[in-house]
Amino acid sequence: MKEEALYIVIAKAIEQQIRNNVLKIGDKLPSIRTVKREYGVSMNTATRAFFELERKALIESRPQSGFYVSRHSRSRLPVPTTSNPSVLSHQEQAENLIDKVYRSLNDTSITRFSIGVPANELLPIAKLNKSLLQATRTLDGSGTAYEEIQGNFKLRRNIARWSFTWGGMLTADDLVTTAGAMNALSYCMMALAKKGDTIAVESPVYFGILQLAKSLGLEVLEIPTHPITGMELDALRKVLPSIKLCLVVSNFNNPLGSCMPEENKKALVNMLSEHEIPLIEDDLYGDVYFGENRPKPCKAFDKKGLVLWCGSVSKTLAPGYRVGWVAPGKFKEQVIRLKLLHAVSSTTLTQEVIGDFLENGRYEAHLRKMRRTLQANSLHFTRAIHDYFPEETRVSRPQGGFVLWVELNPNLNVPLLYDQAMRQKISIAPGRMFTLQNQFNNCMRLSYGLQWSDELEKKLAMLGSIAKKMIR
The missing domain is CATH 3.40.640.10 (Type I PLP-dependent aspartate aminotransferase-like (Major domain))
Known part of the structure; x- marks a missing residue:
C-alpha cells in the first residue's frame, strides 16, 4: 500500500470505532506516538490521520491533554443557504459599515474576528527579516x-x-x-x-x-x-x-x-x-x-x-x-x-x-505548518459556534482559507450585533459588507487566522451570548 494512503486507512479504522460506539463521545484516543508505533508508520502519517478525523469533526484536540472523540461526532451545524441576489435590486455600498469595522484597526485591545489575515504568530517573520537583510547586501544600490x-x-x-x-x-x-x-x-x-x-x-x-x-x-x-x-x-x-x-x-x-x-x-x-x-x-x-x-x-x-x-x-x-x-x-x-x-x-x-x-x-515548509494550524483553528471555531451560538445558526465548511461564513436567525440584525460586541472589544465583519444589496443582514464573517487560546474561546462564547439575547 502506498505511504500517502496509510493515513486514510488509519483514520477510517478509528472512525469505524467511533461509529460503532467502541470509542464514545468524550473518550480519549491513543496518542499520535502510540498510533505511529502500533501501525508502524511515520509520525507525519499518524498526524495526518488525526487531522483527517478532525476535519470530519469526529475528534477534537485539547491543549496539553490529547485528542478526544468530539461531542459533535454525531451532530453538525447545517451549512448556510445559497444566496439569492436580485437582478433588479437598488445597489448601495455599505461604506459607513466598512469604515466603522476598519476604523480601529490599530487598537490591539480588540479581538479581531473581522480581519481575514493570519496573525503574526503564524508568519515566519524572523526568516523574512533575515532575507531582507540579505537583499540589501546583494541588490544593486x-x-x-x-x-x-x-x-x-x-x-x-x-x-x-x-x-x-x-x-x-x-x-x-x-x-x-x-x-x-x-x-x-x-x-x-x-x-x-x-x-x-x-x-x-x-x-x-x-x-x-x-x-x-x-x-x-x-x-x-x-x-x-x-x-x-x-x-x-x-x-x-x-x-x-x-x-x-x-x-x-x-x-x-x-x-x-x-x-x-x-x-x-x-x-x-x-x-x-x-x-x-x-x-x-x-x-x-x-x-x-x-x-x-x-x-x-x-x-x-x-x-x-x-x-x-x-x-x-x-x-x-x-x-x-x-x-x-x-x-x-x-x-x-x-x-x-x-x-x-x-x-x-x-x-x-x-x-x-x-x-x-x-x-x-x-515557503512549502511554512505552508505545511500554517495549514495544520488553520485547519485545527477552523474546527475549534466551528465547535465553539455549535456550543455557544443560537440554535438556528448555520456555518460554512471551508476546506482552506481563513474565514467562516455564519448565518444566524433571519430576525437578528448583525450590524447591531457588531455594535454590542464592540462594547466587549470584539470585532466581527457583518455580512452586509459583502454585497451591494440589502441582504445578508443576519450573517457575519469570522476569521480563524488567529492563534487559538482559551481567551479566544471566551470571546466566541461572549459573542454567542450577545446573539442569543438579541433574538429573545
Whole structure:
C-alpha cells in the first residue's frame, strides 16, 4: 500500500470505532506516538490521520491533554443557504459599515474576528527579516534602484515554478508583479472594461472588489453562490449577454469559504470562452488548502488566454509587503502599460525577499505548518459556534482559507450585533459588507487566522451570548 494512503486507512479504522460506539463521545484516543508505533508508520502519517478525523469533526484536540472523540461526532451545524441576489435590486455600498469595522484597526485591545489575515504568530517573520537583510547586501544600490516594469525576475521565475502545484505551464514572461492582489485586480478591471460596463461576481464577495468596481464606474451583477461549490453557473449563463467580464474567487472564496469543484471551473472557463468573455480569477487563498492537493485554479483550463490569474503572498507570508502578481494571458501588454502609468516600478526589496523565499523550499515548509494550524483553528471555531451560538445558526465548511461564513436567525440584525460586541472589544465583519444589496443582514464573517487560546474561546462564547439575547 502506498505511504500517502496509510493515513486514510488509519483514520477510517478509528472512525469505524467511533461509529460503532467502541470509542464514545468524550473518550480519549491513543496518542499520535502510540498510533505511529502500533501501525508502524511515520509520525507525519499518524498526524495526518488525526487531522483527517478532525476535519470530519469526529475528534477534537485539547491543549496539553490529547485528542478526544468530539461531542459533535454525531451532530453538525447545517451549512448556510445559497444566496439569492436580485437582478433588479437598488445597489448601495455599505461604506459607513466598512469604515466603522476598519476604523480601529490599530487598537490591539480588540479581538479581531473581522480581519481575514493570519496573525503574526503564524508568519515566519524572523526568516523574512533575515532575507531582507540579505537583499540589501546583494541588490544593486541595496534595493534603492528601480525594478524592471514587468517586475522582479527572481520573483516571476519562482511564481512560475510554483505553478507546477496546480499543473500550470507558466513562464516568468507570463507574469506581471503588482502591489498585492487588489492592485492586480485593479489593473485587470481597467484593462478590460470601461465606465458603464457590467461585471459579474459571486454573492457575497469581498467588499474590496465591490468598492473597486464601483470606483471605476462599473455595474456589478451579483450571481447566486452556493456556500460549498461557489458561483451557480446556470444563473451566470442566463446573464451572459449583458456582461463584459466575470470575476471569481475560485478557491476558498472570501467570505463564504466555498471552493468551486474542478468540473465547475472547467465549465466556467469553457462557457465564458465561447462568448469571448474574460475571466479575472482571484486565487490568493489557493495555497492555504486543508486537503491532499492544491485545488487547480480556472487558469489551468484556459486555452485562449482569457483568464487573468491573480495572486499574492498577503494571506500566506507578509500582508504588509504588498507583493502580488497576475498572469494576464492575452492582455499582458495592456496590464504592463497600466502598471507603467500608475506605478512605474514595483518595490524592489520586498519582491526580492519573496522571490528568495519561494526559491529555496522555505515557503512549502511554512505552508505545511500554517495549514495544520488553520485547519485545527477552523474546527475549534466551528465547535465553539455549535456550543455557544443560537440554535438556528448555520456555518460554512471551508476546506482552506481563513474565514467562516455564519448565518444566524433571519430576525437578528448583525450590524447591531457588531455594535454590542464592540462594547466587549470584539470585532466581527457583518455580512452586509459583502454585497451591494440589502441582504445578508443576519450573517457575519469570522476569521480563524488567529492563534487559538482559551481567551479566544471566551470571546466566541461572549459573542454567542450577545446573539442569543438579541433574538429573545
